[in-house]
Amino acid sequence: MDDPEGITDLTGELKQLVAESAVAEGTLHVYCGHTTCGLIINERDTGLDTDMREVLERIAPHSDNHHYSHDKDRTPAERLLHAERDNGHSHARAMLATHPELHIPITAGNLYLGQWQAIMLAEYDGPRTRELLVRLHTA
Amino acid sequence: MDDPEGITDLTGELKQLVAESAVAEGTLHVYCGHTTCGLIINERDTGLDTDMREVLERIAPHSDNHHYSHDKDRTPAERLLHAERDNGHSHARAMLATHPELHIPITAGNLYLGQWQAIMLAEYDGPRTRELLVRLHTA
Amino acid sequence: MDDPEGITDLTGELKQLVAESAVAEGTLHVYCGHTTCGLIINERDTGLDTDMREVLERIAPHSDNHHYSHDKDRTPAERLLHAERDNGHSHARAMLATHPELHIPITAGNLYLGQWQAIMLAEYDGPRTRELLVRLHTA
Numbered sequence: 001m002d003d004p005e006g007i008t009d010l011t012g013e014l015k016q017l018v019a020e021s022a023v024a025e026g027t028l029h030v031y032c033g034h035t036t037c038g039l040i041i042n043e044r045d046t047g048l049d050t051d052m053r054e055v056l057e058r059i060a061p062h063s064d065n066h067h068y069s070h071d072k073d074r075t076p077a078e079r080l081l082h083a084e085r086d087n088g089h090s091h092a093r094a095m096l097a098t099h100p101e102l103h104i105p106i107t108a109g110n111l112y113l114g115q116w117q118a119i120m121l122a123e124y125d126g127p128r129t130r131e132l133l134v135r136l137h138t139a
Numbered sequence: 140m141d142d143p144e145g146i147t148d149l150t151g152e153l154k155q156l157v158a159e160s161a162v163a164e165g166t167l168h169v170y171c172g173h174t175t176c177g178l179i180i181n182e183r184d185t186g187l188d189t190d191m192r193e194v195l196e197r198i199a200p201h202s203d204n205h206h207y208s209h210d211k212d213r214t215p216a217e218r219l220l221h222a223e224r225d226n227g228h229s230h231a232r233a234m235l236a237t238h239p240e241l242h243i244p245i246t247a248g249n250l251y252l253g254q255w256q257a258i259m260l261a262e263y264d265g266p267r268t269r270e271l272l273v274r275l276h277t278a
Numbered sequence: 279m280d281d282p283e284g285i286t287d288l289t290g291e292l293k294q295l296v297a298e299s300a301v302a303e304g305t306l307h308v309y310c311g312h313t314t315c316g317l318i319i320n321e322r323d324t325g326l327d328t329d330m331r332e333v334l335e336r337i338a339p340h341s342d343n344h345h346y347s348h349d350k351d352r353t354p355a356e357r358l359l360h361a362e363r364d365n366g367h368s369h370a371r372a373m374l375a376t377h378p379e380l381h382i383p384i385t386a387g388n389l390y391l392g393q394w395q396a397i398m399l400a401e402y403d404g405p406r407t408r409e410l411l412v413r414l415h416t417a
Contacts, residue, residue: 027168029305031383033392035321041239042230043174047208054207055199055231060333068332069325091320092333096235096374100319100395101381103240105170105272112272114172117239133383133390137417139276166307180378181369182313186347193346194338194370235374242379244309244411251411253311256378278415 004090004126005053009044011118014104015111017134024109025139031101032132036090036125038098044118052097052122060092068092090125098122106136143229143265144192148183150257153243154250156273163248164278170240171271175229175264177237183257191236191261199231207231229264237261245275282368282404283331287322289396292382293389295412302387303417309379310410314368314403316376322396330375330400338370346370368403376400384414 010030018028032039042048066072068088104119105112113119121130149169157167171178181187205211207227243258244251252258260269288308296306310317320326344350346366382397383390391397399408 029381029383031381031390033390033395035319035392035394040234041174042234043209045209045212047210047212047227048230050208051227051231052234055235059198059337069328070321070323071325073323073325088325088329091326092329095318095320095330096333099238099377103168103170103242103381105168105274107272112170112172114174116174117172133385135383135417139274179373180313181373182348184348184351186349186351186366187369189347190366190370191373194374198337238377242307242309242381244307244413246411251309251311253313255313256311278413 002127004124005049006123006126007049007052008121008123009118010121011044011113014119014134018106018111018136019109021136023106023136023138026106027137027139028104028106028111029101029135029137030104030119030132032121032130034130036087036094037121037123037130038094038100039102040098040120040122041102041117042120043116044120056093056097059096060089062089087125093124141266143263144188145262145265146188146191147260147262148257149260150183150252153258153273157245157250157275158248160275162245162275162277165245166276166278167243167245167250168240168274168276169243169258169271171260171269173269175226175233176260176262176269177233177239178241179237179259179261180241180256181259182255183259195232195236198235199228201228226264232263280405282402283327284401284404285327285330286399286401287396288399289322289391292397292412296384296389296414297387299414301384301414301416304384305415305417306382306384306389307379307413307415308382308397308410310399310408312408314365314372315399315401315408316372316378317380318376318398318400319380319395320398321394322398334371334375337374338367340367365403371402
């Protein structure tokens with residue numbers, strides 16, 4: 001429990017937000033103001049977590065021994081602030097595997113998503129409370 | 140033949156679309172509603188396919204033995220639907236190496252692309268018919 | 279010196295540009311018209327350069343022996359034009375680790391950036407003079 005990594009599906013909430021708005025033709029902008037999580041669009045199946053963990057472990061492996069400069073170079077005060085937890089890999093994973101912002105078209109009052117597409121938040125340094133800025137633009 | 144991976148250059152068609160429009164200052168939005176292909180902007184040379192294959196094989200290797208959870212956890216009905224072909228690596232590659240959507244500026248009635256830039260669709264689970272939503276926004 | 283890789287923080291200049299504009303609610307669009315550098319949003323700490331180099335060396339290693347097709351398949355004329363320097367890895371790194379364009383929200387006349395977020399240009403084939411197209415859109 002309290003897994004630091006995980007994927008949250010935002011599709012339902014975002015679809016509802018668009019449906020309840022008056023925007024018929026436009027764009028939904030989702031902005032993630034964080035540096036160790038980010039947005040992805042892909043198929044939301046049960047295997048996605050497992051597969052991404054395996055792939056990302058190959059690219060930016062976990063490290064609990066201050067392996068990354070991000071963690072090694074921290075001052076004692078910074079370590080205290082961050083509760084001593086290393087998260088150099090979280091920064092690298094967010095940068096390589098997610099988007100800080102996404103625009104999804106709105107057509108005929110609905111989010112234009114492909115058959116298999118879900119909009120998700122991929123967390124690499126949680127669990128934390130995260131905040132997204134969401135805006136609707138008319139075309 | 141029938142290579143499941145490949146890169147399609149969209150630059151010419153998109154440039155023409157902009158040129159034929161009345162938009163002088165604005166933005167071209169290209170949205171890819173799929174989960175195993177995506178958009179890239181880079182130099183379109185003969186080596187791009189080869190180089191990306193090598194790099195992606197290192198990150199998210201092919202697997203024909205249901206290696207990825209995405210493939211392993213499929214029900215027999217799902218396997219039938221997808222013609223038994225594994226594509227866990229295709230999802231990972233699309234997520235890591237492509238963008239689901241891109242905005243390219245339009246200035247003085249033309250697409251603002253750098254000297255070496257081409258807009259391409261990178262396919263990781265083809266050959267398939269793919270559909271893109273393209274929109275022109277005035278600035 | 280003359281390191282071909284490096285990260286330039288653009289946050290201060292972009293914040294100032296927004297502050298000096300009349301845009302209260304809108305979006306800042308930054309477009310990078312190059313193929314061997316690109317944009318990232320993350321935390322700007324002293325370890326970022328080091329960590330990204332390590333991660334990217336794993337994914338798309340340097341090569342000075344025309345390892346990548348991009349470099350191997352060049353004509354002598356092209357080699358001369360590019361001063362003989364291999365940059366196949368630079369193209370792969372820009373594609374995998376950066377964004378060609380980013381939209382950052384403007385709220386109450388300021389750039390909406392998270393507490394730890396900086397907007398940076400990640401260079402993989404420098405040092406070179408680079409040009410970005412920056413536009414402010416009102417919401």
